[in-house]
Amino acid sequence: PKEDHRHRVEHMGNELTSKERIKRAKRLRVIPVPTVEWVYAYGDFIETYLGPERARQSFLIKSLLDEGLRPPGSSDTLGTEPLSINPFFSIWCAVTRRTFAGNVLIPEESISVMDAIRMYTINGAYAGFEEDIKGSIEPGKLADMIVISDDILTISTDKIKDVWVEMTIIDGKIVYQR
Numbered sequence: 001p002k003e004d005h006r007h008r009v010e011h012m013g014n015e016l017t018s019k020e021r022i023k024r025a026k027r028l029r030v031i032p033v034p035t036v037e038w039v040y041a042y043g044d045f046i047e048t049y050l051g052p053e054r055a056r057q058s059f060l061i062k063s064l065l066d067e068g069l070r071p072p073g074s075s076d077t078l079g080t081e082p083l084s085i086n087p088f089f090s091i092w093c094a095v096t097r098r099t100f101a102g103n104v105l106i107p108e109e110s111i112s113v114m115d116a117i118r119m120y121t122i123n124g125a126y127a128g129f130e131e132d133i134k135g136s137i138e139p140g141k142l143a144d145m146i147v148i149s150d151d152i153l154t155i156s157t158d159k160i161k162d163v164w165v166e167m168t169i170i171d172g173k174i175v176y177q178r
Contacts, residue, residue, distance in 0.1 A: 008033050013071060015050060016062045022067050031127050032064055032071045036094045036119075037084035043099035061094055062109045072127040073120035091116040091152070092161035113153055113160070115171060143172035 012025065013034030025032055039059050042121070047055040051169025064071050075084040083089050092098075093118040097105045134142050147167040152160050168176035 015058045018057050020122045025069050033074050035076045037090045040092045041081050043105035044101045062111050070123045072124040088163040089161045095157050144170045
């Protein structure tokens with residue numbers, strides 16, 4: 001299309017995300033929207049359900065990013081996984097790829113903490129046509145931000161899931177303080 005429609009495919013990137021499908025998504029300018037927390041919830045069972053070959057096509061977040069796609073962070077708040085409403089838990093999942101049983105699912109698909117933060121900030125704003133007003137801290141954008149309990153760029157990756165919000169600022173005003 002001549003206009004930028006930014007079509008999204010919810011749950012793209014979860015299971016059965018082949019390299020060919022990723023390339024097709026790029027060609028079609030699709031925004032894949034994986035639910036990264038499912039690595040934790042379902043990672044131990046993927047091979048049982050899909051078989052070993054197709055299981056290797058699960059949660060290919062790094063491959064999505066390497067192809068130049070911009071997946072936003074997401075949640076499954078009305079679905080089966082309440083932990084996914086906590087973006088720090090999902091960031092932890094994207095970085096560590098740790099499953100419920102403590103296994104690591106396809107470790108080469110792990111992404112950096114900064115890439116995971118981008119999924120929940122600038123990529124999320126882009127997916128909603130709001131990258132000109134939010135998603136990063138810069139002049140001319142909304143002064144909406146949070147202050148968190150720890151510096152997730154320097155703490156142990158295992159502690160990222162335990163980070164909490166200390167303060168919420170919307171339009172330059174404190175609206176929540178712990």
